[in-house]
Amino acid sequence: MKPDENLKVALYQNLVKARELEEQMTKLAGFHAGVGEEAVVVGAFFGLKDGEYCAPHYRGALTAAHMRGADLHRLIASVMGKATSYTRGRVRGDICLPFQFRTLGMFSGVLGNPMNIATGMALASKQRGDGTAVVTSFGEGTSNIGGFHEALNLAACLSLPIVYVCQNNGYAMSTRSDYSIKTGSVADRAVGYGIPGIEVDGNDVIAVFEAVQTALERARAGQGPTLIDARTYRLSGHYTGDNNHYQPSEEREAWIARDPVARLRADLAASGIMDEARMDEIRSAAHAEVAAAIAAAQADPEADLSALGPDDLYCPDDAERASA
Amino acid sequence: MKPDENLKVALYQNLVKARELEEQMTKLAGFHAGVGEEAVVVGAFFGLKDGEYCAPHYRGALTAAHMRGADLHRLIASVMGKATSYTRGRVRGDICLPFQFRTLGMFSGVLGNPMNIATGMALASKQRGDGTAVVTSFGEGTSNIGGFHEALNLAACLSLPIVYVCQNNGYAMSTRSDYSIKTGSVADRAVGYGIPGIEVDGNDVIAVFEAVQTALERARAGQGPTLIDARTYRLSGHYTGDNNHYQPSEEREAWIARDPVARLRADLAASGIMDEARMDEIRSAAHAEVAAAIAAAQADPEADLSALGPDDLYCPDDAERASA
Amino acid sequence: MTQMTFQEAVVAAIVEEMDRDPTVFNMGQDIGPIYMGAMHSAKGLSEKYGADRIIDTPISETAMTGAGIGAAICGMRPIVQIMFAEFLGMTITPLACEASAMWYKSDGQISVPLVIRVLCGAGPHRGHAEDYIGIVSSVPGIKVVMPSCPADAKGLMTAAIRDNNPVIFFEHMGIYHGPRQEVPGEAVAIPLGKADVKREGADVTIVATGMMVQRAQRAADKLAAEGTSVEIIDPRTIVPLDIETVLASVRKTRRLVVVTESWRTGDPLSDMVSRVAEELGAEGPLPIARVALQDTARPFALPLTRASMPDLKDIIDAVHKVTKVQK
Amino acid sequence: MTQMTFQEAVVAAIVEEMDRDPTVFNMGQDIGPIYMGAMHSAKGLSEKYGADRIIDTPISETAMTGAGIGAAICGMRPIVQIMFAEFLGMTITPLACEASAMWYKSDGQISVPLVIRVLCGAGPHRGHAEDYIGIVSSVPGIKVVMPSCPADAKGLMTAAIRDNNPVIFFEHMGIYHGPRQEVPGEAVAIPLGKADVKREGADVTIVATGMMVQRAQRAADKLAAEGTSVEIIDPRTIVPLDIETVLASVRKTRRLVVVTESWRTGDPLSDMVSRVAEELGAEGPLPIARVALQDTARPFALPLTRASMPDLKDIIDAVHKVTKVQK
Ligand SMILES: Cc1ncc(C[n+]2csc(CCOP(=O)(O)OP(=O)(O)O)c2C)c(N)n1
Ligand SMILES: Cc1ncc(C[n+]2csc(CCOP(=O)(O)OP(=O)(O)O)c2C)c(N)n1
């Protein structure tokens, strides 16, 4: 699907809001921002149909959930564990998302689980036979976990409707991807599963979007999974407290020169879709929206002890089902 | 290393003994024989140096341990859990081997563990810096487990001296390899780790031997791991009770025609290294040796309750170390 | 009523639920028409429902479990067969870290109606006996079921499939193809979390699980001949445990013997013993004895295997030990 | 004697052992010179020993553990850092199914001198608090250590590295960068399997682990003011447990309170409580109370996190409950 003008405008709107979110949130203690990686997140999760499920990588998760309909203020309140959090403060909202928007997060801090669970979400699609597909994303460091291998192989064997997007930002904490992945390419791993492995410029939101849409079409048509290796770069630290001093400055400069937001802006301006003034306006609006959401969340009350449990450890029986 | 005549004779001796072992042992209840796969086992574990460690696949494990110096009678007694077992009956000797011969088995029934442990054995080689290398083998079904992925990637990143040999016999229990591995090739998976992935005719013992030796030389020279995909076929059932009715008869016939023992015999005869009579003699001797070992093991006493424990759950302290 | 083995009873429950609920499906290694599951644990299912609902998988227990969770949270009711309980370690990260927590942490947005079937226990196979029940019982939010007879197996499987939480269902190989026994002909769920008093008695309470329930029965017969009246409780659901039924019994007998085929180390029934001691120990003498698997890895040779497990004599000795104490 | 934080004490013990034994090496994610381990758990090691003995790995906890086992059985003494205890599920298959059984099942041919380091507990990180101690404590053959102060951390790490068995070493984040305390300046191993009586008392025994030892001390101070004399025992090694020291104390006090930051479900100290009840319960009234983590997944928001954990009041209430019972 070639993006038309409206779509490009929408991508820009999402991309700048994502940038604002990452930049403003990274000022909060302990946040794992993904400044520089927004094009992968927006490109991967923009085009899903309402009935479809997804499971985004923890870095960029808020953007993905917001694109699927979650409220920015409540998402941020969830990061802070406020009473207005989507779970009344029960789960950390930075990595765990409100599932009512068909968007899965991590219920623990263990990387790799979401890929396996997303694979089962795709299995449910297949069992229902309703032509829906699933998109999940993960870091390149996560692709070294055994669960990655098992998930992709299972999806390949059962021809499941799922798109695996690697948000390949060059680092896993301080570990360079060329240390933990000898070829440097996550796409190469698709060879072993007999599925397409596609490298894409992760700082080009349109390229990511197109690659994911093509893979989604394959998936929805029953042709099985695709692995997309979206190359990008983490300009922020691993988390707020990390000053990423380990990134060589020439490397950083090179990636800053390829900034995904600047790139889309240049494209939009050059093709006459929007002028600089209009784009600035959108950016200012996004800035204000995020700032307001953070301020509102900060003003919210702390989580209330009524949310504690433990009387609801288990999901109760479904009355008809149990007695049928 | 090109095998010379002596080496070919030795390979033949080992190959026919392996065949005898598999054929005779498969008459015992619950044994997981590997009739038809002997060339992979012999080719993989024949050329190791004394100081080197290995971790063979459970199918064919007795042959590997015997080639490394373990006594046939005691190995078989260990399968039966007799008092003369290498562990006084504590562990099942069909899949778990006496480590005094630097040959690791499975201490549980969980596939995949030995690959990870063997990777650590290679890490020990690297830490010692003594130029030794490790060979481990595993089934193609096992290559679908996450541990395979993690082990190979870790070995690749740390450039460990290890050779991974896939004893690719076409089936995992009743599951065909073309069902569980879409490309049918385990060698393809090496691409994702940036290490050599080599396909070899697993019914050609000389080809397997040469491929493993080449990989061992690379490993010993510090050039890292190799994955060898040795294509063979399981002519026996998954275990004694399995009549492998699920194997199409044309498929079986084709593989029977490529029998590894017959093949080496033909080669040896054609090249004039041994005549049929000599080869028959070797085969008869092997037959008798295995039969005698089984009979001796059968006559051994059952395991004695003195072996029960549990007072030795833990390995005691090393006196000097603890007090140093 | 009809007659079934343990294995037949489990499969019958699955068939009933699959017939009435199209969202139930099975996933596992070698459960298809050729192999029908290890020990015929899925016998007949593939013929009846085909490869769409009886799905063969590669050897990848972590992915199978994760996929089961994913399908469950999207409206399906998967039954994942992990061939042997020995492999539960590979399921524990998705189960413990994600599935167990989803309902609570999502504040009721996500339920995980998932059943994990596993074979366990000393049986005809000369391996795979470990149940690792301690591993899966040590994280809140997972239900753990271990039936001791065909009727319970059927009713508990029905309940497990209908339950909206992750349930691990242990099928003991030592009683799997045992004698056929009466089971209800139609679907009757036995509520999870309800213990069963298998035998009423006055002098001592034996709590036993799995294959040990039969052994406890045999011991009770012998003890009855001596004049000791034994009450036997089978928790059936190990987590959550029906502590009330146990407390009621021990309040009456004030003597407790626990018989499991688990290691003491990590046996989930330790917590039960602890609760009994907390609730009732302050009131006066409360003799307690436990009979468990030897605290080492399970030895292989048959004489060693047998000696490492609780036998009739061990159970009777334990009862003697607690009855020695006068009330 | 010298002054160290918990974190410094652990690293100091590792340095001492690495200096005297060339077979000791470390492997983990981000333990190299750049990151020096999560929470600086490997601070200074890489500068001192370089990349050959402080090995950075890809994210692959199963392989790291398996590789640790493999290196250990071939003559090395690896220390594998699994960043957080929350990831222990990924280590359990190689640890429980292989490493734990090797010495016993090989009949003494194979020892596995392996240390697994993990961070755990509620602390400055807003996550990764789960210790999953029940998972690793439910299989015989693995030793489990949880120090409660810098001196114990140092001596126990020394012993863990010298031990010939797999040892899981829990490092509590809530006390990791706490105040410096006295620790021996040279290597002195604290034997694994020996509990420490942290405070002597006559009226009630508190058994507490990890960060809960401090809380128990604070509770004991308050209770002393009320005239209740509390004995505090820190098992230090959770498996194998020094039951003798606990029994000796409870024989004296005949009242037991257990305080852990684990869930009751699967808390390895359940087995300890059970043993105490088995040994001493028949002799007369034996009041027991437990204070544990709330039996749900750990909630996130700070007020909820706090409320879900044992606090001073919970401990004092539990002591009141058991002291209410007259001897
Ligand atoms: C199983 C597991 N191991 C280790 C960690 C600790 N950890 C948190 S984030 C991270 C790096 C992840 O790298 P990558 O997958 O590339 O994602 P990124 O952070 O770069 O977005 C690590 C190692 C974890 N959370 N889970
Ligand atoms: C983790 C795990 N899953 C499942 C099994 C049950 N199982 C035993 S052998 C086997 C097939 C193994 O296939 P493969 O690796 O190809 O080896 P082969 O038996 O063909 O030699 C299976 C699934 C197991 N032992 N371990």
Ligand SMILES: [Mg+2]
């Ligand atoms: Mg990354």
Ligand SMILES: [Mg+2]
């Ligand atoms: Mg195979």
